[in-house]
Amino acid sequence: MIHFVGAGSGAADLITVRGKKYLEEADVIIYAGSLVNPALLDDAKGGCRIYNSAKMTLEEVLEVMFQAEKEGKMTVRLHTGDPCLYGAIREQMDVLDERGIAYDYCPGVSSFSGAASALNLEYTLPGVSQSVVITRMAGRTPVPEKESIESFAAHHATMVVFLSAGMLDELSGRLIAGGYAPDTPAAIVYKATWEDEKSFVCTVETLAQTAKENNITKTALMIIGDVVAHHSYERSKLYDPGFTTEFRKGSDIVE
CATH class of the missing domain: 3.40.1010.10 (Tetrapyrrole methylase, N-terminal domain)
Known part of the structure; x- marks a missing residue:
């Protein structure tokens, strides 16, 4: 076995x-x-x-x-x-x-879960992002054309980019070309959950600069999207007093 x-x-x-x-x-x-x-x-x-x-x-x-x-x-x-x-x-x-x-x-x-824990981050904030795109830049191993960084960026969903720490200038350019604003929140998490874990919050435009300043060249994930900055979000419906579920009847009274 x-x-x-x-x-x-x-x-x-x-x-x-x-x-x-x-x-x-x-x-x-x-x-x-x-x-x-x-x-x-x-x-x-x-x-x-x-x-x-x-x-x-x-x-x-x-x-x-x-x-x-x-x-x-x-x-x-x-x-x-x-x-x-x-x-x-x-x-x-x-x-x-x-x-x-x-x-x-x-x-x-997965390390994408470990990266979220490094930043105390929720990838799917109501009213901000309900989708997570996990992808990578093309290197020696290609990526299908239909899965380009630009096409994913157009959705403005949360993105987690693997295996691309050595290509951050190009990544930033392609994210911006796809529709992300240069000042969109971003983060780099190096060796998530290891003893020498490091995390840096930056913007799409400053990904490469942040990596260079902190000597990050590999073994890192990049997270892109407003969830990185704990952007203003809507309260969860599941725990809203006025929301009825299979297990609890909602109340019209909200304190």
Whole structure:
């Protein structure tokens, strides 16, 4: 059996209870060494074989899985954050499906959630933004043309931009070209939930300057939108005394 496990956004205690249990039981662990907190490997049992996938190809990762299956071993494939985002898990699962090898997927805390916690931020403020766009700039890995930064910016929704800390001049220009005002609130969160986490509130126009002043070149998320500044918002209807729900009858009297 192979368990794909989300390691969480950085802090070792943000892995799920289920994910921790799998790590403790694993005979083989293949972890994304460039981003996963190595402290998580302290949960591995004696004799567990541990592989750093940062130094491996897809074929090499799969070969370790195949060998473990032949030996009747349990494998944990430990990905950073929640592997459904930029985790490259589908290409592994497809091969396992072809081989008839059983697997499952244990979700984790994504770094975009960790970044919100760094700023005590709610991405979906009523009357401000009810949508979150998670995207990235095109680098060596392309992005489909229909998913350009400009097209997303036109909606003025909250945006969380992954894997783009080294391209902030271009990001700012494209956000502004798409419709964001230069003074739209923005933030950079470096290594969300790690011990050396840093966060900086700025504007769309000053993203690159802020990163340069604070020596941020990688391992950071950018958050764009009025929610960053805790913009004036509407009260939640769910907890409004006058709002009737399945569990509570609303009152006409509002204190």
